[in-house]
Amino acid sequence: MTLKIKFRRPKEIKEGCTPETWARRELQEILRAIEADCTECGLCVKRCVFLQRYGTPKAIASSRHGGNIRGLVEAFECSLCGLCQAVCPFGVRPSELFLELRREAVLRGVANLPEHRGLLAYERKGTSRRYSLYAIPDGCTTVFFPGCTFAGTRSEAVLAIQQHVHRIIPNLGVVLDCCTKPSHDLGRHAYFLAMFGEMKNYLMAQGVSTVLVACPNCYKVFRRYGAPLQVRTIYEVFAEDRALPQVHLKGTVTIHDPCVMRDEAAVQKAVRTLVDTAGLEVEEMPGSRQRTLCCGEGGGVGSVAPELARQWRVERREQAGKRPVVTYCAGCVGQLRRTMNAIHIMDLLLDGDAALAGRARVSRSPFTYWKRLRLKETLRRRYTGAHLRERTDQGEAPKSGFSWWKSLVLAAVLTVAVFGLHAVELSRYLERDILEAWIESYGALAPLIYMLV
Ligand code: SF4
Ligand code: SF4
Structure with missing residues (x-):
């Protein structure tokens, strides 16, 4: 089943309020709260390398009231780690200010930083048809959601975890997808809500009520935005x-x-x-x-x-x-x-x-992409008979920089290569199993060969 993504207005947006005014209202509220409550005691500044560079939360809030553009972009240097609010004796929440400033930067069109392209491309791969997989067996109420980085670096661990948890929860399903936390943290709030909302609605429509995660970032996203879905970590399951x-x-x-x-x-x-x-x-x-x-x-x-x-x-x-x-x-x-x-x-x-001993079996990029594709294939085989889907709608596309004529040239080169192999009767090397074995035989060079192929 494919659900069409609609960029609905976030629930928080009240009638008569555009996304722009909503974000600004949120921003004005947090600016006012920080100016009123922060005593500039310096406790958070002592702990935070970002605040040591830019000053106390109150000083930052006062300088941002005019909404200057430089200030909006500087918010991308905050880790959103929340240590400031954990140490603040007065309940001030500076990391919420920096998230709001990021959202404001997106709404004003000044957040399109080239430095973020890699992270957004990584997220986009995670939500793509090629890398995503929903495997939901009959009677499934719990799915294992390993997350992009864990699945790429530890695909064998994902399979081991799936097998172990399956013994406890026989109808366990698996979902390979991205929770889109990168977009959330980069202030692309409407996109995040649309993508995460589509995933959540799909899971609920399949009868899923609990998501087991391996990644703390996925945990945070499901916990904050996933209700009524329950979220637990596999660490809690294993400890119990x-x-x-x-x-x-x-x-x-x-x-x-x-x-x-x-x-x-x-x-x-x-x-x-x-x-x-x-x-x-x-x-x-x-x-x-x-x-x-x-x-x-x-x-x-x-x-x-x-x-x-x-x-x-x-x-x-x-x-x-x-x-x-x-x-x-x-x-x-x-x-x-x-x-x-x-x-x-x-x-x-x-x-x-x-x-x-520092010798854990961990894959490094770009091997991780290869591992994720193989993991998907293995899970697909394990879940024969289950309801399967790949994600087909990724909403608005950030510019990839890969123009149509480059695609055309690549397609032409590949076509000539395939016909060439047929002509010299080497086309059996295009069969999947033979191709996989051949690529793997290159060891450390396998990812490079894979990308070329
Ligand atoms: S959330 Fe930002 S301001 Fe707060 S401690 Fe972390 S880096 Fe510093
Ligand atoms: S700890 Fe709290 S009151 Fe002190 S400077 Fe930081 S935000 Fe302000």
Whole structure:
């Protein structure tokens, strides 16, 4: 079944109010609240590399009242990590201001930054027909939603998790799709609401009531926008049901809680239970749980202000010392492992010794795209007989920069190549299994060969 995406007005928009005035009203409200409540005590500034660059939330709010364009673009340097509001004794919520400023920048047409193209293209692949898959068996009320990065970097783990959870929940379904949090964080609110809303409506129409996620960012999106769907992490399921084989490890680790999970005490506890059950001792960092730090990836800040992303990582490394850092976000692992031994909790549970030694079986880009396609095919085979769909409507398309004439030239080259292979009787190499085996035989060069093919 294909649902047509309609860009409906967000529910929050009241009658007689355009999206533009709605965003500005939200923005004016938060500007006024920060100006009234922030005492400029400096507690948040001391913890935040972004505020150290731009000043206290009150100073920023006062300077933004005129809505100057430079100020709107600077909001993209905030990680949206929420540490400021976690430490503020007066209940001020600066990260909400920076999200509103981003939305304002989009509405005014000044947010089309070239630095964001990579992130948006990544999201667009996730929601595309090629990469998406909904596999919903009869009687399914719960689906496993691994998320783009976890599925790409750990496709074997996705299959292992699906198999284990299937024993607990026999009618478990699987969804490969993107929750579109990149668009949410980049202020593309109407697009985000349309795309996420379509996914949510489709799942509900199929009778799904619970979504099990592996990615904290997906968790945050489903939690905030997914009601009445329930969302849980696979870490809570494993901590309760002991569904995975037991591992017996020795040593001391510390835990990095992803910033989007700072208020999720139950998930934090589940992850610690799993680490403890694996036989490891946990030493907490000062910035853990509600006071956790950004890994450098939050809010897409790494693409516009890589030096700020680096500073967040440096701070995290100083707190971690020489201890291995266990976390439960594939994106955080990708960021942190640049400067420390960062381990995903699933790598630890599936092959603990290799993970602790820094040898976890993790795919790196561009292999991740290849892995996601193979994962989709494997799941499609596992779910023969289930109701399947691919996403076919992605709404408005950001410009890809790939012009029609380039497509034409590429199509012509491919056509000549295919006819050429037929002419010399080598067309059997175009059969899928033979092609896959041939590409894999190139080892480290496989992704390059795959892209060329
Ligand atoms: S959300 Fe994070 S990066 Fe942004 S101002 Fe607050 S503490 Fe700083
Ligand atoms: S901690 Fe709160 S009151 Fe203090 S400067 Fe930050 S936002 Fe203002």
